[in-house]
Amino acid sequence: MSEFFQTFLNPGVMAESSGLLLRGLWVTLQACLIVVPGGLFFGAGLALAQTLAPAWGARSLSWGVDLIRAFPPLVLLVLIVHGLPFLGIEPPPLLGVGIALTINTSTYYGEILRAGILSIEPTQWEAARSTGLGTMATLRHVILPQGVRNVLPDLAGNTLEAVKLTSLASVVALPDLLRMARVAQGVHFNPSPLILAALLYLALLWPLVRLIRRLGGRAVLPA
Amino acid sequence: MRIFFDPEVLAAAWPGIRSGIGVTLGLALTSIAAGVALGLLLATVRALIRGAPLRPVGGLIAAYADVFRAMPPLVLLVVLYFAAPFAGIELSGFMAAFVALGLVLGASAEEIFWAGITSVNRGQWEAALSTGLSRGEAFRRVVLPQAVRLTIPPLTNRAIATGKNTALASVVAVPEVLNQAASIQAQTASPAPLLLAAGVYVALFLPLVRIGRWLETRFHIR
């Protein structure tokens, strides 16, 4: 048993690599701070566009969304981070990761928000129209406040997925938590940093999972 | 623009990517089968022991679902591939990816089946038990068929997500589509192989994503 601890939870190694891991954690948090607000922002735009567009417009948007969803997030990430330089565009790594993952996650936020909008009875639209409220005012003051509340668990669930997604950044050499753990493992030739990183992810995300449960969330977010 | 669709590079890349398609499909299908089976097994156990003295087992199953919902699949894969050998467990890249994807899907599937089962009205259990069916029979003949209907759209979506997550296996050197494209790209210094791979993923998954969307509206789960 103590041999197990020496190998996988070695206190010395963990202490020595903690600086590296904290730097990685900070990069992971920065990525989250780009991807979650960005995804919500563009997702909201997508949902509004689909709501306001004429039928053919909404249909083409839904095809566009599905086209993006057909890419594994890692493929989208590699394509953008390794493909853009061939176009002469070389964004800083964090921004490249942010763009790719925001594109991916905003399609999910968009669909969730759209479902929220659609969950509101047409009679609410009619009541607002009958008092002369315009479309945007109706959305902002009548439809969205109710619709967002209806899909709060799904929004939280997608936020969980977005945070998990940021671990992909390690693949394109962004020094995030997972990447730094790999580096530390290489330095010490000991897997403790990797285990510590996994535990950090759990510590970060377990409360979110519990929160989603409390909200009555489902595990059934779209793919 | 030509550099993105260089026909020579594309022709040279195609055999590798074609063999990658086989690996991607093989990994996807085995992980999905294992994950769904695991989820169904755990949800069934949890349903049958409800209220029985074995209740703590139900808590363990719920904890498993929570942990693997909180754990990024790539982190799990990296731990399995790079840390497990220190415990004397040497997994090939393919096996590590299979186990990681299967465990993650198993957690979602358990949750989805469990949600389906608990959504079936208590009265259905009682009606079945009152006619003399055993707990197991009541579950198999009455509850499960109703639960499955509710589980099909979300389960399809999680299965598609698992299929897409096979791209993670490129990190542990499994020669699937993305891995093949990346190594050819490294040799040719051209983005064309990546674009070809992207096209392959779209061809594989766009129809599935459309089907998933159709199922969601069809079964109207909201």
Add this chain to the structure above:
Amino acid sequence: MSDVLELRGVGKTFAGIPALRDIHLAVGASELVALIGPSGSGKSTLLRCCNRLTEPDAGDVVFEGEPVPAGGAELASVRRRMGMVFQAFNLYPHLNALENAALAPRRAAGLSQGEAETAAREALERVGLGDRTSAMPDELSGGQQQRVAIARALALRPRILLLDEPTSALDPELVGSVLRVIRSLKEDGVAMLIATHEIAFAREAADRIAFLADGEILECGPPAEVLDRPRTERLQSFLSRL
């Protein structure tokens, strides 16, 4: 007497089935016109054509001497001056009574927040709910909810109210409170077009009654004339079944 609202030859067809045919009807200032008729006779559709929640496909709707515009800010402006009350209230469940009534004055009529709340408060007092301004819709009885809905329309100081079976969704003991409010609005000179099944109320409060069947107005006139001396067989049998 100039008419507030006039329908000239209005028609509407749903999926090939005529819902309204050649409707001619006018509501004068301070006048209360009741629409009666069996369910599905087109009463709702007629009301909804007035503010174009349903788009009529024939004829004209004229409001204060001008045709009701097809859309845009002009239509929104007409809708503000044409209050509508729905059978199922359609209150905003996330807003309290005051906020329900103040939303359109603030966001559609462009009043300041203070002015909008004053208008909303006055409207709520007028329907007898001055003491429930902070109640959420689900804390109110059906009758109270419908009175909030009336206040929501009144807060915009409309020239006419369109009421679509305002008491049909209410428990019998709550109907009286809503009808009392409508009567008091009539005394204040608010023009109203009201679809209703409350024949006794129509007889006593309406200036004119229009009987609608299969999308057509078969009879229209003062209550005594329409209710006591029905000329058509349809109206006779409708009244005899009550």
